[in-house]
Amino acid sequence: MDFEKLVVWQRRRCLAVGIYRELAGCGDFGFKDQITRSALSVPSNIAEGMERHSVKEKVRFLWIAKASCGELRTQILIGRDIAYIADPLAENWITETRELSKMLCGLINKISD
Template sequence: MDFEKLLVWQRAKALTVSVYKEMAACPDLVFKSQITRSALSIPSNIAEGMERFTARDKCRFLRIAKASCGELRTQLMIGSEIAYVAEPLAAVWIIETRELSKMLNGLINRISD
């Protein structure tokens, strides 16, 4: 299965692009680096996992991508509270990380069956 065809990868990539664009002007370089790295980790680990040969390896990287969704969600909550990320945008992105997490869980379940 080509990872580029997976809706979860497409949406994760789009979220990452949005995060990078929005955070470009963030004056806190440490926060900017952390939030962009966690966002980038989601589609990257989906791609790496889907390129693996065994179901166990695929699921391992998909679980890492799912964990990165939680990491990004936490950073978005904090970023919103400290006014680094506009609250309405953070809310949209938080919803998207929850959706991606659910999609990854479904994909993990499907692969591991």
């Protein structure tokens, strides 16, 4: 299965691009670095996992991607709370991370069967 064909990977890639673009001008380099690294981590781990040979390795990297999704959601919430991210955009991203986390669970279950 090519990771590029996975809807979950495509949507995570788009979310990462959106976060990078939106926060490009953020002067808090520590925050910007952390949130963009989390955003980048999710599609990267999906890709790495899907390129692995064994089911066990694939699943391991998908769980890492899911954990990074939770990390990213936390940073979005904090970014909203400290007014780095506007409420409507933060809500959109939070909803997206929740949906994609569920999609990752579905993919993990499918691969594990």
